Amino acid sequence: MKFVVSDLDGTLLQPDHKVSDYSIDIIKKLVDKNINFVIATGRGKQGVQDILNQLNLDIYLICNNGANIYDKKGKLIFEETIEPEISSKILKEIKNTGLFYSAFRENIFYHDKDDKEDYFTRELFTEVVMNNLDNCPQLNKIIVTDDDPKVISKINNILREKFNSLVEITISQPTCLDISPKGCSKGTGIKHLAKIFNTTTEDFMAFGDGENDLDMLRTVGHPVIMANSQEVIKNQFSVMTSTNIEDGVAKYLIQYFNL
Numbered sequence: 001m002k003f004v005v006s007d008l009d010g011t012l013l014q015p016d017h018k019v020s021d022y023s024i025d026i027i028k029k030l031v032d033k034n035i036n037f038v039i040a041t042g043r044g045k046q047g048v049q050d051i052l053n054q055l056n057l058d059i060y061l062i063c064n065n066g067a068n069i070y071d072k073k074g075k076l077i078f079e080e081t082i083e084p085e086i087s088s089k090i091l092k093e094i095k096n097t098g099l100f101y102s103a104f105r106e107n108i109f110y111h112d113k114d115d116k117e118d119y120f121t122r123e124l125f126t127e128v129v130m131n132n133l134d135n136c137p138q139l140n141k142i143i144v145t146d147d148d149p150k151v152i153s154k155i156n157n158i159l160r161e162k163f164n165s166l167v168e169i170t171i172s173q174p175t176c177l178d179i180s181p182k183g184c185s186k187g188t189g190i191k192h193l194a195k196i197f198n199t200t201t202e203d204f205m206a207f208g209d210g211e212n213d214l215d216m217l218r219t220v221g222h223p224v225i226m227a228n229s230q231e232v233i234k235n236q237f238s239v240m241t242s243t244n245i246e247d248g249v250a251k252y253l254i255q256y257f258n259l
Contacts, residue, residue, distance in 0.1 A: 001035065001203060001204070001205045001221070001222060001256075001257075002035065002036060002197070002199060002203040002204070003035070003036045003037075003038055003190075003193070003197075003203060003204045003205065004030060004035055004036070004037050004038070004204075004205045004206075004207075004253065005037075005038040005039075005040050005062070005186075005190060005204055005205065005206040005207070005216065005220065006037070006038070006039060006040065006206070006207045006208075006249055007040055007041060007186070007206075007207060007208040007209060007210065007213050007216075008039060008041045008043065008048070008051065009041070009042075009043075009172070009173060009210075010173060010209040010210060010226065010228060010229075010244055011207050011208055011209045011213075011226055011244055011248075011249060012039075012051075012207070012244065012249050013051070013244060014244065014245060015245065017050075018050070018051075018054060019051060019054050019055065020247055020250075022247050022250055023247050023249060023250040024054060024055060025250075026247075026250035026253050026254060026259055027055060027057070027250070027253075028055075028057065029259045030253055030257060030259060031057060033257060033259070035257065036059070036060070037057065037059050038059060038060045038061070038062065038190075038193065039051070039059060039060075039061050039062065040061075040062040040066075040186040040189060040190070040206070040208075040213075040216055041061075041062070041063055041065075041186075042064065042065050042141070042143075042172045042176075042178050042212050043063060043064070044063050044064050044068070044104045044106070044107075044140065044141070045061060045063050045068065045070060045074070045106070045107070046107055047063075048061060048063065058072035058073065059072060060072060060193060061074075062186055062189035062190070062193075063140075064104065064140040064141040064180060064184075065141065065168065065170070065172075065178055065180040065184060065185055065186060065212050066080070066180065066184040066185045066186050066187070066188045066189035067079065067080045067081070067140040067141055067180050067181050067184045068106070068140055069189050069192055069193070076106075077196075078189075078192055079140070080140070080180075080181040080183070080184045081105070081138035081139060081140055081181055082138065082139045082140075082141075082142070082167055082179070082180075082181050083138065084135075084136045084137060084138060085136075086163070086166050086167065087103070087136040087137075087138075087139050087142065088133050088134060088135075088136045089162075089163070090142060090159065090163055090167065090179060091103070091130075091133045091136065091142065092133050093158065093159060093162065093163075094142075094144055094155065094159075095112070095133070097154075097155055097158065099144055099146065099151070099155060100112045100144075101142055101143070101144060102142070102143045102144075102145070103130070103139045103141065103142045103143075104139065104140050104141045104142075104143075105137055105138060105139050105140050106140065107126055108126050108128055108137075109126065109127050109128065110128050110129075110130045110137070110139070111127070111128075111129065111130070112129070112130070113129045113131060140180075140181070141178060141179065141180050142178075142179040143176060143177060143178055143179070144176070144177040144179075145175055145176045145177075146175060147175055148175075149174035149175060152171060152174065152175055152176065152177050153171070155177060156169060156171055156177050159177075159179065163179075165182075166182055167179050167180060167181065167182050168180040168181065168182060168183070168184055168185060170210075170211045170212040170214075171210070171211045171212075171230075172210045172211060172212040173210055174230070178212050185212070185215035185216065186206075186208075186212065186213060186215060186216035187214075187215030187216045187217075187218060187219035187220075188215070188219075189216075190204055190206070190216060190219050190220060191219065200221075201219050201220055201221060202220075202221035203221060204219070204220040204221055204222070205220060205221070205222040205223075205224065205256075206219075206220040206222070206223055206224065207224050207225075207226065207241070207248075207249050207252070208223075208224075208225060208226070208229070208233065209225065209226040209228055209229040209230065209233060209244070210229070210230055210233065211230060211232055211233070213233065214232070214233065214236070217233070217236075217237055218236075222239070223237050223239065224237075224239050224240070224241055224249075224252055225237045225239065225240050225241075226240070226241060226242075226243055226244055226248050226249075227240055227241065227242050227243045227246075227248060228243040228244060228245075
């Protein structure tokens with residue numbers, strides 16, 4: 001394996017949204033063996049800054065479920081967006097259900113004026129209240145969150161019925177729905193990296209736990225799932241490590257690469 005790719009929430013991160021010191025030590029040992037470490041996440045670049053500061057490593061980033069890819073210096077090298085007319089229809093549908101939206105384009109965070117959520121990465125973004133849904137910008141990602149997984153499941157079904165041919169819709173966590181540009185996924189992000197390095201996706205190992213990790217896990221040569229993975233993941237992949245709380249990624253890396 002030449003590359004190790006890891007999801008963040010529910011995979012590499014602890015419940016406090018941080019990487020444990022134990023995992024940081026193992027990742028640095030991995031990089032010292034000339035194995036590239038890559039983060040692949042549904043978050044935007046701003047939402048990854050604290051993790052990058054913790055790791056203190058120059059690494060590639062696949063953000064917003066593949067809509068943005070950044071090189072080791074943080075330069076944007078690939079981007080896809082949801083077109084304004086499509087975004088407008090989706091956001092109106094979300095509002096019609098009584099739910100709030102969050103939307104992102106690079107370092108800009110768009111939201112409804114009534115949105116009271118206190119996102120832990122909010123201070124890293126330029127905040128814009130978007131009242132006029134007839135005049136949407138191009139977006140890298142739209143998310144819907146709710147504490148009740150049944151609510152997320154319901155809006156997932158509604159949006160997929162109407163927009164599945166226009167955008168990628170995945171449940172990244174039981175309480176979070178991700179909407180990304182059509183054709184974008186963590187898996188397509190890995191394919192772009194493979195082209196850059198003139199290699200194949202067989203040289204990639206990937207760790208994931210959620211539905212938005214499916215394409216990534218199907219794409220790589222060595223997929224590994226977490227013990228805390230969603231059932232849709234467990235039903236499709238057999239190689240499993242322990243939970244994120246138990247530093248499952250680090251423990252698997254130690255065993256596989258003899259760190």
